[in-house]
Amino acid sequence: MGGFHLKDCELGVATAATQIEGGHARTNWHRWAEQGHIDDGSSPVRATDHWNRVAQDIELLGELGVRHYRMGLEWARIEPEPGVFDPAALQHYRDELEQLAAAGITPLVTLHHFNNPLWFEDDGGFLSASAIDTFLRYTERVVNELGDLVEEWITINEPNIYGTHGYLFGEWPPGIKDLKTTIRVFQVMAEVHIRAYELIHRLRPGARVGVAQHLRIFAPKLRFHPRHVFSAKLLTWLFQTCSQWAMNSGRFRYPLVQPRGIRPGRYYDFLGINYYSRSTVTSLQDSVDEHIEVNDLGWEIYPEGLIRIARELHDRHPDVPIYVTENGTADATDAFRSRFIYDQLKLISESGLPIQRYYHWTFIDNWEWAVGEAARFGLVHCDFGTQERTMKDSGRFFAGIAADGGVTEEAYERYVRGQVYARERSIFPTAPGEGLWG
């Protein structure tokens, strides 16, 4: 028996501006790509050309039958020079939001998703003394211009990934490798969120505001091995919980420091979870176990992890809705994505948790940051050369779930039953046990 009913959880899909829009915005990621840091040599200039294909893409969202769409804004387009706002860019986003409204799709808009205007980056990014004021100036302008069309906002996407990849591992711009600086970035981003949360509520009292937190499971390789257990707890705290607590509650705990002027409070209207995988831990270097089910990038497929994380959050904040702001998998041939969606949504439906939204990552194959175009997470296939869009089987499966309010026996037989997960990553093979964090 494969069918189930998806009670009280509405479906959406998620995207980020830099990953789909295409074009020559002056951002740190455009420069990073020009400098040759992308695995396959691609750049965000191509992506899926969404900037010029909004109408076509909204039709595809209609085909998917989703009621919700998480989209990002490209800060560099909106504010190409410090304090100078581009009315045409703002109008472009207004048009897009109006088209979404006409299609009956509710937007959830992300203000910051990894990418910075070059002028902000070169001034020190979030480490600059004026970073908070600068981000608030951008936020204020955007909310004043678009707030009548948007009720739900995400201030920052995955601050911990932004901080670790850019400032600890040095794999993302600005390519720094320093723990102290990483903690400083976590600190500032938490303050930025709190200030932006307050500002958005001042401007639009009815708005709902949160953060899309990248949360993962760090599991000790051996359950009773003291070093493994200790390392898993420490990584969980340092990588995600400390900054998440600060952002949610205004309580900054070690290694963060309570900022002057920020009081403990409640700085979220929903709990946003981006969930992808579990890491196995023996020391402070995480890894992926051997002989387990993985996606194309070698990330362990572990749908139970989302429920474990959501339950823990729910126990701590029982009265707050949970939005799965991202969940998906890299599967270039669409060989197991339907099973992935099925396994994840079935667990959600059985969990009894207030998971009100599930935004699948992602709508259409896109530009996956340092990995480039090779990692395909989309429900819709994009031929990057011709920009032709084709609905995948997993897209049809997802559309059926949206239409039927769950998975029918027939859909299970057609899309899921024959699919199995792979046990080897198919992109960029590397030695087993290599740290991934992402």
Ligand code: IFM
């Ligand atoms: O593509 C990214 C997205 O930008 C942030 N969350 C994880 C996704 C898959 O890696």
